[in-house]
Amino acid sequence: MRIINIHKPKNCTSFDVVRNIKSIFKENKVGHLGTLDPMATGVLPIFLGKATRLIPFFNESDKTYRAVFKFGESTDSFDADGSVTNIHDTKNLNSDEIKKTVQSFHGEQLQEIPAFSAAKFNGIPSYKLARQGLDIPKKSRSVIFHKLIVELVDLPYIQIWVHCSKGTYIRSLANDLGRLLKVGAHLTSLERLSCGEWFNTSNSVGIRELE
Numbered sequence: 001m002r003i004i005n006i007h008k009p010k011n012c013t014s015f016d017v018v019r020n021i022k023s024i025f026k027e028n029k030v031g032h033l034g035t036l037d038p039m040a041t042g043v044l045p046i047f048l049g050k051a052t053r054l055i056p057f058f059n060e061s062d063k064t065y066r067a068v069f070k071f072g073e074s075t076d077s078f079d080a081d082g083s084v085t086n087i088h089d090t091k092n093l094n095s096d097e098i099k100k101t102v103q104s105f106h107g108e109q110l111q112e113i114p115a116f117s118a119a120k121f122n123g124i125p126s127y128k129l130a131r132q133g134l135d136i137p138k139k140s141r142s143v144i145f146h147k148l149i150v151e152l153v154d155l156p157y158i159q160i161w162v163h164c165s166k167g168t169y170i171r172s173l174a175n176d177l178g179r180l181l182k183v184g185a186h187l188t189s190l191e192r193l194s195c196g197e198w199f200n201t202s203n204s205v206g207i208r209e210l211e
Contacts, residue, residue, distance in 0.1 A: 042191040072183055072185075074086040079190075
């Protein structure tokens with residue numbers, strides 16, 4: 001059984017990592033836990049060969065993240081890779097209001113799935129349709145925020161630590177937070193720190209190290 005906890009670098013897809021692992025280990029059957037967007041970094045557990053059968057047992061694992069949000073700008077993808085859709089003044093924002101609003105997300109929430117995501121619509125990944133400028137019906141899913149900590153406020157940016165259930169979109173959290181504060185916001189940086197109790201940054205390995 002081969003399982004490798006990869007620390008995904010920025011500006012590559014989760015599929016890019018899988019392709020590299022296939023090449024390094026000459027293994028055709030490779031899977032991973034929890035897709036990370038190209039801009040995101042961090043923990044991406046990879047399962048090779050017969051170990052792929054174990055993926056369903058790990059799929060329900062909680063995740064932890066460290067993220068940076070920027071207030072004052074909303075984007076169509078809810079992150080910095082998208083196009084700016086709205087710009088707002090942030091001069092009336094203050095640290096106490098931000099922290100209070102962040103804590104309002106604690107517990108179970110109904111979260112909008114971004115149009116630019118791997119979630120499928122009529123069997124097609126919605127990001128492919130969004131890139132064509134097509135309208136995609138909004139979908140939501142129930143997620144749980146177990147803990148949220150605002151680690152730094154340096155307006156228009158904040159840094160936040162998040163412990164959440166599987167399937168949570170941190171960029172949707174950024175968008176929802178900006179909407180509640182009426183200034184807009186989007187995700188500018190994201191690192192996944194852990195997947196469950198088994199995989200974390202301390203026991204992860206980079207692709208170059210692996211090679």
